[in-house]
Amino acid sequence: MSALLDVQDLSVDFPTRRGRLHALDRVSLSIQPGEILGxxxxxxxxxxxxxxxxxxxxEPPGVIVGGQVSLEGRRIDKLPPEQMRRIRGRxxxxxxxxxxxxxxxxxxxxxQLVETMQTHLGLSDRDAKARAVQWLVDVGIPGAAxxxxxxxxxxxxxxxxxxxxxxxxxxxxxxxxxxxPTTALDVSxxxxxxxLLRRLAREHGTAVLLVTxxxxxxxxxxxxVAVMYAGRVIEVGxxxxxxxxxxxxxxEGLMASIPALRARVDRLAQIDGAxxxxxxxxxxxxxxxxxxxxxxxxxxxxxxxxxxxxxQAACWLYAEGAVHx
Amino acid sequence: xxxxxxASYRGRICVRGISAIxxxxxxxxxxxxxxxLIVGFIAFALFAFVGDPVNIMLGxxxxxxxxxxxxxxxxxxxxxxxxxxxxxWAVLHGEFGVSYRLARPVSSLIAERLPATAELSLAAALFxxxxxxxxxxxxxxxxxxxxxxxxxxxxxxxxSLPTFLIGILLxxxxxxxxxxxxxxxxxxxxxxxxWTTGLLTxxxxxxxxxxxITLGLFQMTLIMxxxxxxxxxxxxxxxxxxxxxxxxxxxxxxxxxxLKNTLVPVITVAGLQLGGIVAFSIVTETVFQxxxxxxxxxxxxxxxDIPVMSTYLLLVAVLFVIxxxxxxxxxFAVDPRxxxxxxx
Numbered sequence: 001m002s003a004l005l006d007v008q009d010l011s012v013d014f015p016t017r018r019g020r021l022h023a024l025d026r027v028s029l030s031i032q033p034g035e036i037l038g039x040x041x042x043x044x045x046x047x048x049x050x051x052x053x054x055x056x057x058x059e060p061p062g063v064i065v066g067g068q069v070s071l072e073g074r075r076i077d078k079l080p081p082e083q084m085r086r087i088r089g090r091x092x093x094x095x096x097x098x099x100x101x102x103x104x105x106x107x108x109x110x111x112q113l114v115e116t117m118q119t120h121l122g123l124s125d126r127d128a129k130a131r132a133v134q135w136l137v138d139v140g141i142p143g144a145a146x147x148x149x150x151x152x153x154x155x156x157x158x159x160x161x162x163x164x165x166x167x168x169x170x171x172x173x174x175x176x177x178x179x180x181p182t183t184a185l186d187v188s189x190x191x192x193x194x195x196l197l198r199r200l201a202r203e204h205g206t207a208v209l210l211v212t213x214x215x216x217x218x219x220x221x222x223x224x225v226a227v228m229y230a231g232r233v234i235e236v237g238x239x240x241x242x243x244x245x246x247x248x249x250x251x252e253g254l255m256a257s258i259p260a261l262r263a264r265v266d267r268l269a270q271i272d273g274a275x276x277x278x279x280x281x282x283x284x285x286x287x288x289x290x291x292x293x294x295x296x297x298x299x300x301x302x303x304x305x306x307x308x309x310x311x312q313a314a315c316w317l318y319a320e321g322a323v324h325x
Numbered sequence: 326x327x328x329x330x331x332a333s334y335r336g337r338i339c340v341r342g343i344s345a346i347x348x349x350x351x352x353x354x355x356x357x358x359x360x361x362l363i364v365g366f367i368a369f370a371l372f373a374f375v376g377d378p379v380n381i382m383l384g385x386x387x388x389x390x391x392x393x394x395x396x397x398x399x400x401x402x403x404x405x406x407x408x409x410x411x412x413x414w415a416v417l418h419g420e421f422g423v424s425y426r427l428a429r430p431v432s433s434l435i436a437e438r439l440p441a442t443a444e445l446s447l448a449a450a451l452f453x454x455x456x457x458x459x460x461x462x463x464x465x466x467x468x469x470x471x472x473x474x475x476x477x478x479x480x481x482x483x484x485s486l487p488t489f490l491i492g493i494l495l496x497x498x499x500x501x502x503x504x505x506x507x508x509x510x511x512x513x514x515x516x517x518x519x520w521t522t523g524l525l526t527x528x529x530x531x532x533x534x535x536x537x538i539t540l541g542l543f544q545m546t547l548i549m550x551x552x553x554x555x556x557x558x559x560x561x562x563x564x565x566x567x568x569x570x571x572x573x574x575x576x577x578x579x580x581x582x583x584l585k586n587t588l589v590p591v592i593t594v595a596g597l598q599l600g601g602i603v604a605f606s607i608v609t610e611t612v613f614q615x616x617x618x619x620x621x622x623x624x625x626x627x628x629x630d631i632p633v634m635s636t637y638l639l640l641v642a643v644l645f646v647i648x649x650x651x652x653x654x655x656x657f658a659v660d661p662r663x664x665x666x667x668x669x
Binding site: 090093106107171 | 581659660662
């Protein structure tokens with residue numbers, strides 16, 4: 001089975017005056033063609049950083065120090081900048097978090113669509129303009145034929161995110177990395193934008209790496225989920241398994257802390273403590289100081305992903321011959 | 326509902342495209358009127374408070390009757406307000422008085438000197454922008470490169486050294502030591518209609534190089550530093566990151582998306598600085614004996630030739646008002662957000 005995107009043991013460091021911070025530590029992910037993979041985790045777990053590292057847009061001084069990223073079997077993490085540029089937009093599109101700031105305020109949305117398509121697809125002005133209008137129709141902008149000449153500030157936040165999605169998809173990439181695409185939006189708009197993203201991905205056969213901390217979005221949209229914690233992937237599996245029958249104690253805690261409408265409780269469930277800072281990640285399993293099921297091995301040895309119930313989890317509970325839990 | 330939304334959108338395009346800009350220009354011109362009246366008042370007050378024109382014009386031997394007659398002829402025995410209104414009236418009709426020193430109408434003196442200053446200022450402004458903007462973009466993009474650091478150090482020199490010193494140093498190197506370029510004057514000029522130009526002869530162009538660089542150097546370094554600072558700011562923005570994520574070429578990102586977003590503050594400062602180039606070409610014109618308005622002003626100040634001084638003051642004020650108007654219109658051209666903001 002050949003994955004569309006295969007990330008193996010990807011590590012990203014931030015060199016600082018007080019030593020190197022390991023922001024991503026041997027992260028492995030894979031996405032099949034047309035699949036929607038959710039990446040969840042707390043703020044600072046490395047979700048967005050993973051996306052940025054894949055498309056080669058890490059903010060300095062962040063550097064990839066290990067592992068590899070392959071697109072359709074071809075390594076792309078060490079490509080020269082010009083070749084990587086040709087991949088961005090054309091092979092891997094991106095949707096950013098805040099639609100109010102991701103569009104250039106001085107150019108019409110039509111012009112931004114046209115330049116993206118002309119950069120990658122070599123279209124004539126006329127074809128590109130026609131396609132730009134069609135894309136605006138596809139993402140559900142009313143009056144697209146006129147709105148194509150409007151500036152970003154003439155659109156609402158939700159409409160702008162639709163334009164951003166059109167921009168991410170217009171050069172027909174095989175994969176879109178959507179980094180918290182609904183976080184900055186009004187709650188009433190979030191569902192529409194997610195539904196749009198899912199519909200377009202299905203129609204065009206585009207795979208999506210959906211970074212979010214909203215479990216509701218994950219449950220509705222994704223095929224599989226990866227859970228990140230302190231720069232590591234700690235559990236991967238199908239949505240149903242991860243959401244309803246998680247293996248890793250952290251994922252269990254995460255799912256238990258989602259308030260349900262039907263259950264009447266006095267206090268919301270929470271995980272005690274906080275995710276460690278990058279300069280203070282404990283040895284062994286990064287979650288061990290907070291883990292209710294911690295035992296001796298967790299404090300010394302770092303677990304890698306291993307088969308666990310219905311998912312893959314980085315947890316010694318599932319080591320062969322383990323008698324705990 | 327959809328139809329209504331589209332209709333209001335169409336309406337906004339109309340407002341934005343056609344009626345908003347002229348209305349804005351008219352309001353700006355109306356605002357300029359009080360400014361010009363105040364400057365006119367100061368220019369007029371020069372006559373009353375800087376020396377006594379009657380004294381200057383009478384010379385050394387005169388009778389009291391001569392004095393009274395001349396005071397009456399010049400209208401100086403009339404009330405202050407009447408004199409001011411007469412002055413404004415005359416200015417509006419293009420009558421700026423007669424130079425005490427040269428006994429010729431100031432308007433024709435200025436008209437003779439205007440082409441020299443206009444060409445010098447234009448050359449200096451072009452130099453400042455054509456060098457300053459690319460250098461600012463370059464140092465903004467490659468902010469740690471060795472060449473960027475060299476640019477920044479040189480620009481510090483440009484900002485700190487006074488104009489006359491730079492002019493003298495340039496003369497020393499390129500005229501005295503190397504002998505490549507003339508050290509003073511406009512070279513050979515050609516008259517086209519009432520306009521004498523040095524741009525059509527080799528000696529005229531050669532004579533223009535050193536004064537233009539001297540005059541434009543400060544503005545060049547200022548524009549460069551401003552563009553650099555704005556570029557650093559804009560390159561951190563989300564829409565630049567998104568432009569990269571869309572795989573646009575560096576050229577499109579830097580010179581299309583980034584540079585255009587730096588333009589609003591750059592236009593503001595550059596516009597005012599270009600006004601400054603014209604108004605304060607005095608020092609450069611003196612160093613290079615450039616026969617422009619600045620030199621005329623310096624010569625006039627030395628002998629207290631008030632009609633020339635007050636006319637120069639008015640001219641500079643009008644120039645600044647015009648430049649500000651152009652700057653405001655350029656904002657509209659660059660930033661679409663202003664157009665709708667005005668229309669609403």
